[in-house]
Each structure stands twice: as C-alpha cells, then as structure tokens.
C-alpha cells in the first residue's frame with residue numbers, strides 16, 4: 001500500500017484519493033487502442049502528476065490500495081476501502097471528501113457498496129475512464145480533475161456516493177454502465193443525473209436528497225461479506241443452476257429474472273424449495289436495463305420471496321451481502337429491499 005500526500009502551499013480543501021486500478025490507470029500500445037490494453041498499471045502519483053490543475057482545486061492525500069482491473073476487486077478490498085474512508089475522511093475534519101479511481105466494468109458495485117457504508121455526509125466520488133492513458137483523447141485526466149473538484153465542493157455534501165465521469169454527476173445508488181465501449185456510459189436510466197460540470201464547475205440540479213429506500217449500513221464490525229451468487233434467467237433455464245449455487249456455498253442468491261423478476265414455474269418452485277429447505281434468501285431482480293420488481297407482500301407455499309425493487313442484480317448482490325453480514329433473516333431482508341415511497 002502506498003500513501004501519497006500531494007499539497008500545494010495554499011490553504012485549500014483536502015481530498016483523499018484511492019486508486020484501485022482499471023482503465024484510468026491503464027496503458028496500451030498505441031493511440032487508437034481502446035480495448036485489450038493492460039488495466040491498472042499506472043501508479044497514483046503518475047495519475048495525479050498528469051493533472052497539475054488538481055492542485056488549483058484541492059490538496060490531495062492518497063492511498064494506492066490496489067492497482068488491478070476492476071473484475072479483480074474483492075469483497076475484502078471493498079471492506080478495507082470503506083473502513084479507510086470512514087477513518088481517514090469521515091473522522092478527520094480537515095478532509096472534505098474521497099475520490100476512488102476504479103475500473104469501469106464493475107464500478108457500479110463498488111459505488112453502491114460505498115454509498116451504503118459511508119454515511120458521514122462527505123462526498124465519496126468514484127471515477128474511471130473508458131480510454132487508457134496512452135489513447136488519443138484519453139478521458140482519465142479530465143475525469144479525475146472533475147472528480148476531485150466535486151469531492152472538494154461543499155455543494156456535494158449529503159448526496160451519498162457519486163460517480164463523476166464525462167462531465168456528469170450520477171448517484172451511486174442508481175448508476176449503471178450501459179455501454180461497453182463509449183465514454184458516455186454511466187447512466188441512471190430512469191432517474192437521471194444529479195448534476196453536471198461545465199468548464200470544471202459543478203452544477204447540481206437538485207438540493208441533497210436520499211434515494212427512496214436506501215439503507216445505511218455500517219461495516220465497522222464486519223470482517224467478511226458472505227457469498228452471494230447471481231443467476232440470470234433465460235428460456236429453458238434449468239433448476240440445477242440454483243441447487244449448484246447452494247451446493248457451492250452461496251449464502252444468498254440473486255436471480256436476474258425476466259421482466260419484473262419472472263422465472264419459469266418450475267424454477268419458481270425450485271426457488272421456494274431452496275428458501276424452505278435451506279433458509280437461503282433469494283432476491284428476484286430483473287435482467288432488463290431498468291424498471292421495478294414489485295414487492296411480494298406475502299409468503300407463497302411457505303417461502304418468503306424477496307423483490308429487488310429498483311435495484312439491478314449487481315446492486316442487489318451487494319445489498320444482500322451486507323445484510324447477511326449483519327445476520328439479517330429473510331423477513332428483515334425483504335423489508336430492507338422493499339422500495340418504500342417514504343424514507
């Protein structure tokens with residue numbers, strides 16, 4: 001782990017920066033290579049030094065927690081980062097916010113985890129890039145400058161974690177990656193952006209507000225996150241995929257159902273069997289890009305189904321893991337997922 005402190009001499013906000021790798025720290029063989037390059041190879045000092053304008057905005061202290069492609073980010077690493085942000089940013093009155101540089105592929109999962117587990121009101125900004133540092137028109141440097149700018153802004157307080165990329169500010173609770181290649185890839189499809197940046201000045205469209213149904217969950221005493229698997233529904237899906245997940249040690253399962261959480265009648269029976277027999281919570285989300293899986297208010301055939309509400313399968317997996325880490329039972333988990341209309 002590398003600890004970095006980058007300071008200009010003038011009194012400014014201080015942001016804390018974490019590097020986890022990804023394309024923003026990636027390097028390719030030429031200016032037009034935007035796939036197949038090495039993610040997570042450029043260090044934190046190189047990233048910060050490439051954007052000297054950052055020091056006009058904020059002093060920066062930082063930790064290189066890891067430098068990997070985002071698919072290699074683990075639950076243990078998420079716990080570490082969350083605890084560090086709570087300690088080094090939330091508990092330090094001189095720190096204005098945190099910036100986490102991250103690969104984009106599973107960025108929304110880390111963003112959702114930090115949104116749920118850092119709740120001190122200071123902004124946590126997750127930022128990545130779609131073009132490696134070696135590409136013509138690499139987007140990482142400007143994204144990083146915008147991320148630090150939002151993290152240092154008093155306007156960004158009490159808005160949870162946010163993804164800042166491509167001049168947009170998006171709630172970590174709702175954001176998802178919608179395009180595998182383009183720079184305009186992070187969207188909250190139905191919910192829209194919280195704000196945008198023009199000439200590196202952040203503009204928020206609304207006053208601070210908590211997403212409906214959001215759970216604030218402390219990880220101060222959590223040492224590990226139980227395994228949660230995701231199974232995607234498809235035509236002629238076989239029930240043994242579910243039983244295999246149980247046999248492999250999953251303590252919770254998310255089913256990315258068709259439409260509003262739908263699965264075949266046979267698979268639905270298997271879900272109820274697993275809930276009854278193993279007491280394993282199974283959350284039904286949707287494989288569709290957006291929309292709600294509405295609550296199942298009652299148990300059927302002795303099994304409490306759990307609907308994901310507005311949470312997609314990836315975010316549902318993170319929330320279910322956090323709830324299981326706190327020992328919540330199926331009824332409590334169903335209540336935590338219920339998309340209430342009033343917080």
Ligand code: SIN
Nearest residue numbers: 022023070103104105
């Ligand atoms: C990664 O997610 O680590 C690689 C892809 C990217 O950052 O865009």
